[in-house]
C-alpha cells in the first residue's frame with residue numbers, strides 16, 4: 001500500500017508534508033508558519049550541530065549568545081541594508097497591558113545586534129581576528145506559503161560573524177566555511193550541492209559578495225539555496241555603519257576598518273534532505289544522521305509458537321542490537337508484541353531507518369539474518385558472525401550510494417544552454433540551464449522577466465516561475481571553455497564571462 005497516501009511525483013507538496021508527519025518529524029503548531037520539531041527531526045539537527053561545532057572550533061571560532069531583541073534605531077541603522085527585508089521583521093510592541101515606549105524587533109539575523117559591540121570590543125589589531133558564532137533561532141515574518149523546514153517564520157540556524165585585519169583573511173575564511181557547509185550536505189546528508197558565487201542581483205545587498213551552495217530538488221526541478229557564506233567587506237565596519245576600526249599596524253595614526261564575514265546554515269538542511277532522498281514509502285535517512293541506523297525485527301513467530309521459541313528469537317534480536325551498539329551502530333530491536341512484523345516494517349520504512357535486520361526461526365538455525373536496505377529495498381542474508389562489521393560496511397555503502405545517485409540525478413538535470421530559445425524549455429523540463437552569461441545585472445532582470453512570461457503557469461502554490469541566476473559555479477571546467485570576446489550571452493548577445501546556473505528556485 002502507498003504508505004504516504006500520495007505519490008511524490010503526483011502531488012509533491014502533499015507528499016512532502018505527509019512524509020514529515022508519518023515519520024513523526026514534526027507537528028503543526030497553533031501559530032501559522034511555525035512548526036514543532038519532534039525528536040525524529042531534531043536529532044538530525046543535533047548531528048549537524050555536533051559535527052559543524054567541532055569543525056568551527058578547530059578554526060578558532062567561539063560560540064556566544066546575543067539577545068534576540070534589537071532596538072529599532074539599531075536595526076534601521078542603515079536604510080538600504082534593511083529596507084528590502086523590513087516587511088519580514090517581527091516587532092514586540094506591548095508587554096502585559098502596557099505598550100512599549102519603543103517597538104523592539106525580534107532578530108531576523110544578528111548583524112545589528114552584534115556589531116555595535118564589535119565596535120566596542122575591537123580597539124586594537126591585537127583584538128583581531130574576532131570570530132563568534134551563535135546557535136539560535138531567528139524570526140522572519142514571511143507571507144509567502146510556509147513550507148516546513150524550507151520557509152518558516154521561526155527557524156533554527158547557526159550564524160557566524162567574524163572580523164579580520166585584512167581582506168585576504170576574510171576571503172580565505174569565506175571559502176573555508178563554505179567547504180564545511182559542503183561537507184555537511186555531501187558527507188552527512190548525502191545531498192549534492194554546487195559551490196559558487198551569487199550574482200550582484202542575488203547576493204546579500206548589505207555585503208561585498210555572497211558565496212553559496214546551490215542544491216537541487218529534482219521532483220520540482222527547482223534550485224534551492226542550501227547555505228551562504230558572505231564577505232561583508234568593510235560595509236558594516238565603515239564609520240556611517242558600526243564604525244569598527246583599529247589603528248593600522250602598518251600605518252600608525254591611520255584607522256583601518258575591519259574586514260568582516262557572516263555565514264549561516266539552517267534547519268532548511270532537513271527539508272532539502274527529505275525532498276532529495278524521500279520516496280513513496282516515506283522518509284529515507286542517510287545513515288550518517290539517522291538516530292536509528294539499524295532496526296532488528298523478530299519474524300516468523302507463529303501465533304501458536306511456544307513462549308520459549310518467542311523468547312529465544314526476541315533475546316537474539318536484543319543481543320544483536322547490543323552487539324551493534326557496542327560497535328557504535330545506532331541499533332534498536334523492535335520487540336513490541338502488539339504489532340506484526342509487517343506493521344513494523346512499514347513503520348520503520350516511513351521513518352526512513354536505513355537498514356532492517358529480520359530474524360526468524362530459520363535465521364536462528366542458519367546463524368544469519370536477512371538485511372533489507374531502505375534506500376533500494378535490496379535484501380541480502382548476512383551471517384551473524386562479525387555482524388557489526390557487516391552492518392557497518394553496509395551502512396557505509398548505503399551512505400555512498402545515496403549520495404552518488406543524488407549527484408548523478410543533479411548533474412543529469414544541468415543542461416548547457418547556448419541559445420535563448422532553449423532556456424525556458426529547459427526549465428519546463430525541470431532542469432537547470434547553465435548559460436555562458438555576461439553577468440550584466442540588467443540582462444538578469446531581462447532574463448527573469450522574459451522567462452516568467454514565456455513559461456506555462458505552474459500550480460499557484462509554486463513560488464515564482466521566472467528564471468533567476470542561482471550561482472556562478474567556482475568549477476567552470478565541466479562546460480565548454482568560454483572564449484573571451486567570442487562566446488556571447490544567449491540572452492543579450494554581449495560577451496559571455498562565466499557559465500552561470502539559471503533556474504526556478506525556492
Ligand SMILES: O=C1CCCN[C@@H]1CCCn1cnc2ccccc2c1=O
Pocket residue numbers: 081082085086088089108109110111140158159160204206228230262263264265
Ligand atoms: O545570510 C546570512 C548568514 C548569517 C548572518 N546573516 C547573513 C545575512 C542575512 C541577510 N538578511 C536576511 N533576512 C533579513 C530579514 C530581515 C532583516 C534583515 C535581514 C537580513 O539581513
